[in-house]
Amino acid sequence: MEWNERLQRIIDYVENHLQRKQEPIDQREISVMAGCSFDFFQKVFSYMNGIGFSEYVRFRKLTLAGYDLKSTDKRVVDISYQYGYDSPTSFTKAFQQFHGMTPKEARNGNVRLRVVPKMQIFEKQRYAWKLEQKPGFRLIGKSVWCADGQKYSKIPEFWSDCQNSGVFSRLISLGTGDPGGLFGLCRYGDSPAGEIEYSVMAAADGPLPEGYREIRIPEAAWAVFDCRGAVPQAIQSGWKFLQEEWLVRYPFEHADCPELEWYSIGNSYDKDYLSQIWIPVIDGHKEKNR
CATH class of the missing domain: 3.20.80.10 (Regulatory factor, effector binding domain)
Incomplete structure (x- = not known):
């Protein structure tokens, strides 16, 4: 299996765990899918995509949290735990750094929230x-x-x-x-x-x-x-x-x-x-x- 196929599987795994299962991402599973150690995978991911893997996952969490705040009645505390934050305070701080406003302001105001879309890994180009x-x-x-x-x-x-x-x-x-x-x-x-x-x-x-x-x-x-x-x-x-x-x-x-x-x-x-x-x-x- 080529690297791009492995990487797409990992991206799909991340999305499935964040949006459907709402479970923590298991580094061991990623290591198995990547066919290498998790540390080495992170280095390759960063080199190929210009963004660290943990940063990408964090950006996706905060993007999805923004969707939840605007489209559901979930409490901020529930959303914070859903996306793996230890407390509503740490979630609010991360949310504000990412979106430029607090979760309360995002929910109550007619505001624009930042979006980092799901990464799409295209089939590897073959150049003639x-x-x-x-x-x-x-x-x-x-x-x-x-x-x-x-x-x-x-x-x-x-x-x-x-x-x-x-x-x-x-x-x-x-x-x-x-x-x-x-x-x-x-x-x-x-x-x-x-x-x-x-x-x-x-x-x-x-x-x-x-x-x-x-x-x-x-x-x-x-x-x-x-x-x-x-x-x-x-x-x-x-x-x-x-x-x-x-x-x-x-x-x-x-x-x-x-x-x-x-x-x-x-x-x-x-x-x-x-x-x-x-x-x-x-x-x-x-x-x-x-």
Whole structure:
């Protein structure tokens, strides 16, 4: 059984014990499901998910406690013991730190409560990649600037804005690439803040529309990685894979050219939707043969 399958079983076990059985989570059972010691499991969980296992469980308890407070007449003392707190006082303190208000305020007021949803472990991606020499081409489109730490929220927002404003459909109609589709282009700026310029573009040969910009991509060799699944999750998972594994090991030098994302024409929410990451590389074998 692969790690992702084991982890999904453990997540389901946690939810079952918190919501249905309302029983404490047994570390020994988790160790058996993980196939390793509980301490080692916690280290792997934290590394893979960016959050500690105990913290995730605590966040889920307090999320569910918020649901109970707003949707039932259970007493605070009963809810506190239900989710494993030694006393209503310790529960109230944890609840306030998480939600920003006391249980009483949450129950009586028209307030927004914080939610940490159940973690979903997707089937492990299998990445196919190839080296491909491509001639130079011209991209046209729109750009936005964002801080590096905001890219996973700002870039999907920018795509949504392009769709709503008609930029998306305009670029599709102007595109002359074969195959068709749109590109995402990412470049780091020179500012101390390390801002990123991200562009949504299409390969096009015609006149440049007013308000649009163009970028010339030179002839280059590309390492092209297929990402299968709905976006933006599939493309974000692809970048994570590249940053954690391929980019630290690949035997090529990075060419002086922006990295690209390519999005095919089709239903971008489909589980089989194809997007790609293009990394410009200097092919050492090709250089030697010149």
